[in-house]
Amino acid sequence: MKKQDAQKKKDEERMKKQDAQKKKEEEKMKKQDAQIKKEEETMKKQDAKKKKEEERLLRTTLNALRIKMKDKAKAAAVINDLISDIMEHLKKNTVCFKDVQQKLGTGSYYENLKIADPDEFDVMMPMRVDRAEIKPFKEDGAFYSVGLKRGKNPLKRFQQEGSSHLSASEMLQDFREEVKKCVKKLKSVEVLPDVEVPPDVEVIRKKRACPAVTLLIRQKELVELSLDVVLCLEVKSTWPSFTQGGLKVERWLGGKAKQQFKYLPFYLVPKYKGCGTVVCDGVRAKDVWRLSFSHVEKAIMKNHGSKKTCCEAGGAKCCRKDCLKLLKHLLHLLKDQDQKSFEKICSYHAKTTLLHACCSRVDDSDWEDSRLAECFRGLLEDFEGHLTEQKLTNFFIPAHNLLSDVSRKSCTSLASRIREQRERGFPIFMENEK
DNA sequence: AGGAGCTACACGAG
C-alpha cells in the first residue's frame, strides 16, 4: 500500500510539475504576446508621430506660401492700372484690336492658387470671331486653323493671301507692336514732381511658341512683376469634336455642371511652333491656334466640391487646392535644384493632375481638410504615375498628351525625385522651412 | 460705366 501511495504521490507531483511547466509556458507566451503588442503599439505611436510631424510640416509650408495682403494690394494696383491702360489703348488707337472689350483673368493668381508672391499675372484679351471655320491641324486635336467666312471683320487683314486662314503669327506680332506702343506712351508721360515714380515696364523678347506678350514691371521695394497678356479668339459655338470624352466631371461635379461648362465659349490662342513650312492642308504651322479652356479651369477651381457648400462658410473645408499648391511648390523647388532637366514640366501639368485626381476621387470626404498629408501623397503618386508612363491627358482633349514633348529621361528622373521626397517625408520642405 | 453685394482669403484682436 505504501508503495502504491508513494507511486500516486509521485504521479501527482509529476502532474503538478507538468502543470506548472505548462503555466510557465503559457505565461511566457502571454509575455511574448504582450511584447509583440507593445512593439506594435510603439510602432503605431511612431507612425502616428511621423504622420503628425508630416502634417505639421505641410501646414507650415502652406503657411509660408500664403500671399501677404499688402503685397497683393500693391501688386494689384500696378497691374490693374497697366491692364486698363492697355485696353484703353487698344480701344482708342487700333482698328483690328478695338473689339477687345473685357479682360479675362486666368492662371493661378486669379484662381487663388498663387503661391509665395503675387508676381505673375495672366490676362487673356478675347476677340469675338463669329461664323469662323475651325479645322483641326494634325491629329491630337489641340491645334486648329481658323478661317473667316465672308463678311466684314477687322481681322480680315490677317488672312493669308488666297486663303481664309487667320495667321496667328502675324496677328500676335501686330498685337505685340500695339502693346509696345502703349508701354512707350506710358513711359513718355511727363512725371509730375509730386506724383509717384511710375513703374518701369519692359516688353520682353518673344519666346518661341509663346502666345503671350510678357511685360516685366520693376519697382523699388517690390518684387519684380510679370504680366502675360494673351490675345485670343473667342468662339461661341459647340466645342470641337476633339473635346468629346474629355472633361469627365459628371461623377465629381455633376452632369448639369458639365453641361453648363459646355455652353460656354471656347478660346484659341496663337500658339504655334516652328517656322512657316507648309505642314497640313496648305496651312502653315505658324498660322495655327491652340485651344484654351482656362475660363473653365477657373470656374472649376472656384466651384470644386461635389457638394455645393464645399469650402464655403457653412460647409466643410477640403484640401484640394492646398494639395495643388504643395505640388506646385515641390515642382518649383525641384526645378530650382535641377533647372535644365525639368524645364518643360510646368505648373499646368500639376493642375491637370489635380483635375484628373478629382475625377477619380470624387467625394468631398476623399479630400477632407484633416487628411491633407494622405491626399497630398495620393496626388504625388498620381503625378509620378503620369510621368513614368509619360502620359498626361489634356483634361479637355483626350487625344492630346501634355507630356509628348517632354523627354522620357526628364519624366522618369522627375518621377524618382518626387518619389524620393515622398518616401523620405519631404526633406526639401524642411530645408526651406525657416 | 459704376456700385452693391458676394466669395475667398489674410490678418489682427481677444
Next chain:
DNA sequence: CTCGTGTAGCTCCT
C-alpha cells in the same frame, strides 16, 4: 483658437 474686419475680384444690377 475663433471671430470680425479689410482687401481684391467677380457678378449682377441699375
